[in-house]
Amino acid sequence: MLTKLWLIPLLPFIGFVLNGLFGKRLGKAFVTGVALVSTFGAAVVGTMAAFQYHAQYPEGERYVQTVFNWFTSGSIHADVAFQLDPLSIVMLMVVTWIGALIHLYSVGYMAHEDGYWRYFAYLNLFLSEMLVLILGANYLVMFVGWEGVGLCSYLLIGFYYKTDYAPAAGKKAFVVNRIGDFGFLIAVFLMFAYLGTADFGLVSHRAAAGVDAWLLTAICLLLFLGACGKSAQIPLYVWLPDAMAGPTPVSALIHAATMVTAGVYMIARSNALYRLAPDAMMVVAIVGSVTALFAATIGIRQWDIKKVLAYSTVSQLGFMFIGVGVGAFTAGVFHLVTHAFFKACLFLGSGSVIHAMSGEQDIRKMGGLRSKIPITYWTFLIATIAIAGFPPFAGFFSKDEILGSALSSPYLPAGVRYLVWGLGSVAALCTAYYMFRLVFLTFFGDFRGTHEQEHHLHESPATMTIPLIVLATLSTIGGFALAWHHTLAKWLEPIYPKIEGRESEFAIANEVPLMIVATIIAAIGTWLAYVRFYKRGLAADESFAQSSPAIARGMENKWYVDELYEAIIVRPLEKISLFFWKFIDAIIDGLAAMLGYIVQGFGDLMRFFQTGNVRNYALMLFLGVIVFMWVIS
Amino acid sequence: MIPTHYFLILSAVLFSIGVCGVLTRKNGITIFMSIELMVNAVNLTFLAYARQFHQLHGLIFVFFVMAIAAAEAAVGLAIFISLFHHKETIDVDEANLMHW
Numbered sequence: 250m251l252t253k254l255w256l257i258p259l260l261p262f263i264g265f266v267l268n269g270l271f272g273k274r275l276g277k278a279f280v281t282g283v284a285l286v287s288t289f290g291a292a293v294v295g296t297m298a299a300f301q302y303h304a305q306y307p308e309g310e311r312y313v314q315t316v317f318n319w320f321t322s323g324s325i326h327a328d329v330a331f332q333l334d335p336l337s338i339v340m341l342m343v344v345t346w347i348g349a350l351i352h353l354y355s356v357g358y359m360a361h362e363d364g365y366w367r368y369f370a371y372l373n374l375f376l377s378e379m380l381v382l383i384l385g386a387n388y389l390v391m392f393v394g395w396e397g398v399g400l401c402s403y404l405l406i407g408f409y410y411k412t413d414y415a416p417a418a419g420k421k422a423f424v425v426n427r428i429g430d431f432g433f434l435i436a437v438f439l440m441f442a443y444l445g446t447a448d449f450g451l452v453s454h455r456a457a458a459g460v461d462a463w464l465l466t467a468i469c470l471l472l473f474l475g476a477c478g479k480s481a482q483i484p485l486y487v488w489l490p491d492a493m494a495g496p497t498p499v500s501a502l503i504h505a506a507t508m509v510t511a512g513v514y515m516i517a518r519s520n521a522l523y524r525l526a527p528d529a530m531m532v533v534a535i536v537g538s539v540t541a542l543f544a545a546t547i548g549i550r551q552w553d554i555k556k557v558l559a560y561s562t563v564s565q566l567g568f569m570f571i572g573v574g575v576g577a578f579t580a581g582v583f584h585l586v587t588h589a590f591f592k593a594c595l596f597l598g599s600g601s602v603i604h605a606m607s608g609e610q611d612i613r614k615m616g617g618l619r620s621k622i623p624i625t626y627w628t629f630l631i632a633t634i635a636i637a638g639f640p641p642f643a644g645f646f647s648k649d650e651i652l653g654s655a656l657s658s659p660y661l662p663a664g665v666r667y668l669v670w671g672l673g674s675v676a677a678l679c680t681a682y683y684m685f686r687l688v689f690l691t692f693f694g695d696f697r698g699t700h701e702q703e704h705h706l707h708e709s710p711a712t713m714t715i716p717l718i719v720l721a722t723l724s725t726i727g728g729f730a731l732a733w734h735h736t737l738a739k740w741l742e743p744i745y746p747k748i749e750g751r752e753s754e755f756a757i758a759n760e761v762p763l764m765i766v767a768t769i770i771a772a773i774g775t776w777l778a779y780v781r782f783y784k785r786g787l788a789a790d791e792s793f794a795q796s797s798p799a800i801a802r803g804m805e806n807k808w809y810v811d812e813l814y815e816a817i818i819v820r821p822l823e824k825i826s827l828f829f830w831k832f833i834d835a836i837i838d839g840l841a842a843m844l845g846y847i848v849q850g851f852g853d854l855m856r857f858f859q860t861g862n863v864r865n866y867a868l869m870l871f872l873g874v875i876v877f878m879w880v881i882s
Numbered sequence: 883m884i885p886t887h888y889f890l891i892l893s894a895v896l897f898s899i900g901v902c903g904v905l906t907r908k909n910g911i912t913i914f915m916s917i918e919l920m921v922n923a924v925n926l927t928f929l930a931y932a933r934q935f936h937q938l939h940g941l942i943f944v945f946f947v948m949a950i951a952a953a954e955a956a957v958g959l960a961i962f963i964s965l966f967h968h969k970e971t972i973d974v975d976e977a978n979l980m981h982w
Contacts, residue, residue, distance in 0.1 A: 861981020863974040867904050 251301040253294075254314045254331040257341070258380035260291040264373035272366025281356050284369040288352045288376055292345035295380075299338045309335045309743030311450055313386045325441055332386035332449070336744045339582060339737070340383040340514055343589045344507050348376045350716040351502040354597050357712035358498050358604060368408060368496065375401035379507055383514060388437045388447040391515065395433065395479065398508045399426045405503060406495040418491035425488040429478015436471035439464065453521035453746050462526065469522050469529030473536075476512025482570060483540045486563050487811060493555040497600030500555060505562045505596050506589040513569040513585050517578045520744070524751040527660045530574050534661060537570025538672035543808070545679035549686070550790070550804035553610050554599045557687050561636065562592060564676055568651055571673055575661060577654030578745065578753060579738045584647035586737075587728045591635040591643055594720035598629035601709045601717065602691060607702055612690045613787060614702075619692040621706045624714045626692050628721035633688050635724040637681035638771040640764070643728030648677060649767045650732075653757040674770055681774025689782035697787075889930035896923035910962045910972035914955070921951045 264287030272280045302312055315330040333341075352372060359368050378401060382394025399422075407419030440447050443464050444455045456465060476482070481489035492504045503509070516523060516533065523530050541564045548560035565588050572581030603610055605622050619626045635642035638649070655661075655670045696703050708714070731737040738754070745753035757763070781789035794801040803809070858869075896919055903916025925944045932940025962972050969976050 859981060861978035863977065864905060864908075871901060871905065 251298050251305065251312065251333070252314070254298060254333065254384060255316050257291050257295050257298065257345075257384060258331075258377045260287045260294065260377075261373045261380070262377040263287060265370050265377060268366050268373060269370035272370060277365055280366045280369050284352055284373055285349075285356070287373055288345070288349045291376065291380065292349045295341045295345045298333065299341065302333045302338065309740070313450075315386075319389070324445060327387065327389050327447060329390060330386035330448075331384040331390070333384070334744055335740050335742075336514070336517060336582065337383055339586060339741070341380070343586055344376070344379050344383060347506050347589055347593050347720075348379070348502060350719060351498050351506075351593065351597070352376075354501075354600070354713050354716040355496075355498040357710045358600055359496065362496070364408070368405075371401055371404045371408070372499070372502070375405065375503060375508070379511075382511055387449060388440065388452070391518075392430075392433060392437065395475075395511065396430065398503070398511065399423065399430070399479070402426075402492070402503050402508060405499040406492045408495050408499070412494070414491075415494040418488075418494040422488040422492050425485050426478045429475045429485055432471040432474025432478070436468045436475065439468050439471070449518060452519075456522050456525055457746060457748050465522055465526040466529050469519070469526040470532060472515060472519060472522075473512075473529065473533055476515055476570075477536070478512075479515075480509050480512030480566050480570070481563050482512070482536050482566065483543060486540060486544065487814060489563055490556055490559040490807070493553070493559050497555065497596060497603060500559070501593045501596030501600065504559070505592040509562065509566060510569065510585045510589065513566070513573060513581055516570075516573045517582050517744075520573075520578045520753060521746045521748060523573070524576065524660070524748055524753065530576060530660050531662075531665055532574075534571055534574025534655070534658075534669050535665065537567045537572075537574050538655075538669040538676070539567070540564070541567030541571065541676035542672045542679070543567075545676045545683065547804055547807050548683040549679060550793075550801060552613050554602060554612050554615075554687065554691065555596075555610055557612075557683060558592070558595055558599055561595075561680065561684065564680060565592065565636070567676065568648060568673065571655055571669055572651040575651075575655045575658035575666075575669065576753070576755070577651060577658070579741050580647065580650040580654050582741065583728075583731060583737050584644075584651055586731065587635070587643035587647045587724070590720055590727045591632040591724040594628055594632035594717060594724055595636065597713070597717055597720065598625050598632065601625040601713055602629075604709050604713070605706050606698065607705050609698060609702060612687065614698040615691045615696070616694040616698075616786070617692070617696040618706070622708045624708060624717060628714075628717040629692070630688060631721040632724045633684045635728070637684055637775060638677055638767055639775075640768060641725075641729045643724045643726075645767070645771075646728035646732040649764050650757070652677070652767060653760055653763045654755070656763070657755055657758045659752070659755055674767075677767065678770050678774045681771045682778045685775050685778035686782045689778060690786065693783055694786045886930050886934045889926060893923045893926040893930070896920075896926065908973050908975055910965070910974050913974065914958055914962075918951060918955075921947060 264283050267283045268280050272283070306312055312333045313330055314332070315328045317329055319327045319329045321327075352369075355368070355372065359365055362368065375398060378394050378397025380394070382391055382398060385391040385394055403419045403423040406422055407416040409415040437447055440452055443460065444452055446452060446455070477485045489504060489509065493500055495504070523533070544560045544563035544567065548557050548564065551557045551560060565584070569581045569584045569588070572578070572584055601622065602615070602618065602625060605618070605625070606615060609615070631642070635644040638645045640646075652670055652673050655673060656666055658666055661669070742754075785792075806812075860866075900916045900918075900920030900923060903919065904913050907913050907916065925947055928940040928944050928947075932938070932944075965977055966972050
């Protein structure tokens with residue numbers, strides 16, 4: 250299977266073509282079959298390829314497979330090539346297996362929706378593009394996947410196209426992502442211009458051989474701009490909360506577990522460039538830590554169950570960027586993996602809650618669901634403990650490693666290290682707080698919905714609970730298993746090219762005390778949530794709104810960032826566009842039209858000679874002959 | 883012998899009458915006859931010079947001109963018949979469909 254690497258993205262793509270072309274006609278059973286076979290097939294093929302790779306390359310060398318030459322122009326050369334290396338394999342396992350689980354879940358969740366075939370066609374296409382992104386052997390193939398997942402994200406956010414908000418949210422995601430893609434593209438152009446290649450291996454090699462610092466910093470910052478768009482970091486995070494307009498499994502797969510982590514993957518993939526550009530790393534770390542805290546504060550005061558999780562995702566992505574920003578690339582990827590487990594579990598759990606509540610997403614109308622939907626409750630609780638960072642659950646190990654690395658990073662000045670650690674720790678406190686608030690408000694207390702909703706409450710079917718149980722299990726043991734004896738760190742070691750003085754691994758000072766501090770922080774957050782929401786329920790939110798109305802209103806309205814962007818970017822842009830349309834365009838149009846008017850006027854003049862009267866023509870002929878004679882004589 | 887320039891003057895007079903006829907008359911047949919007049923004025927010139935220089939070229943040319951005039955008459959009359967079918971008149975001022 251190793252020699253047929255291209256088969257992995259191709260399988261879901263075939264699923265997309267079959268479902269897209271014939272799904273509507275051949276019915277639900279066919280669509281379900283195609284979707285599940287193609288995704289589980291990709292997962293199985295990917296796993297087999299990974300085992301074969303490990304058998305053939307135990308040292309973790311890069312295995313590159315060129316499918317065909319894409320284009321050659323002068324010295325610029327690009328292949329459509331796929332590669333396997335330890336990092337690709339980590340991503341491959343996460344994407345294919347979680348993707349397959351979520352496909353399975355979707356079968357139950359989407360069973361009663363219109364456009365069942367359309368949904369699975371898009372979801373298969375997404376998986377295919379995501380696999381192109383992580384298996385691509387150079388930045389150009391990666392960019393193809395990068396754009397492909399963006400397209401699928403757009404299509405799936407706007408899946409409920411008959412509503413007002415869903416297509417608008419899709420458009421917003423697409424436009425905001427364009428800004429990031431612009432940065433990515435410029436970075437690739439810079440690579441071609443100054444390094445002569447976009448191949449991952451060659452770029453790292455040539456960068457390490459010695460290039461101007463400004464060039465590396467520019468490339469890294471532009472790549473980070475791309476990552477900001479895709480992975481929802483300040484200032485481009487605004488699309489992700491709106492993206493919750495899509496179906497819930499989509500939020501779990503695309504907007505939590507896989508696509509939004511593409512930016513983290515890309516930076517880990519470019520680790521050689523970043524290690525050579527510490528300035529860019531500092532930017533990444535600071536942006537990551539500010540995003541982590543900023544999004545967490547908004548998450549504290551949202552009432553839509555999916556919005557809370559969306560801001561949580563933005564915040565956790567911030568943690569990943571802290572990881573890769575301080576030079577602990579392994580920790581960043583580690584958090585990416587554990588986050589994929591527990592956040593997918595949380596989103597699927599929220600989907601199960603929404604399913605049980607007949608479509609209700611407002612936690613103010615929930616409450617007391619613990620006994621009604623026990624499997625969902627237990628899996629949700631486990632994932633919450635994991636994200637809050639209690640040992641020995643998954644999130645504890647990765648988050649602790651990130652924050653520990655932030656303090657010990659050799660790449661950042663001391664002040665920045667403490668700042669990043671501090672912001673990250675406060676964000677971790679908020680994480681525990683808002684997640685347990687969500688749990689207490691949703692699953693504890695009295696039921697606050699309508700009588701009809703209460704009557705309809707039911708546990709979800711097996712296709713939905715099985716993925717929940719699998720993911721909850723992974724959230725429990727996944728972190729411990731990967732951290733045990735530094736399994737993941739050893740596995741990923743080969744992806745860091747040796748660069749003198751720019752080590753990829755560094756010892757974390759005071760690891761045990763920091764672990765205890767992290768646990769205490771999580772415990773404080775949980776305790777606060779317990780005191781406020783377990784005991785008082787919604788009343789706690791109201792008293793907060795009364796005691797500090799300004800902060801409460803700010804959090805509720807997402808700190809007015811959307812309004813700010815509206816005022817400083819969208820409106821002026823509209824004004825400028827209007828100006829160009831009404832004035833500049835009118836002038837240019839006028840010039841073009843004037844040419845036409847000149848010709849028309851001349852024609853008007855000339856047509857007086859076309860009288861249609863034969864004798865006039867004869868007279869002209871006669872006069873012409875006279876003039877002719879006069880001239881030649 | 884009659885001097886050649888007599889013929890030329892007669893020819894010029896005939897030609898001018900023909901031109902005036904073409905430019906002033908409305909009736910298609912009359913215009914047609916005027917054209918014949920112009921053609922024959924030219925023929926007269928040819929013949930006058932042929933006689934003066936004792937050469938056959940002019941005579942042969944006249945035959946050609948007469949043949950072409952006959953062909954022209956055939957086509958022209960056919961056009962006028964067709965015009966008459968459509969308009970019930972052969973007044974050329976009525977045939978002004980191509981005007982602006």
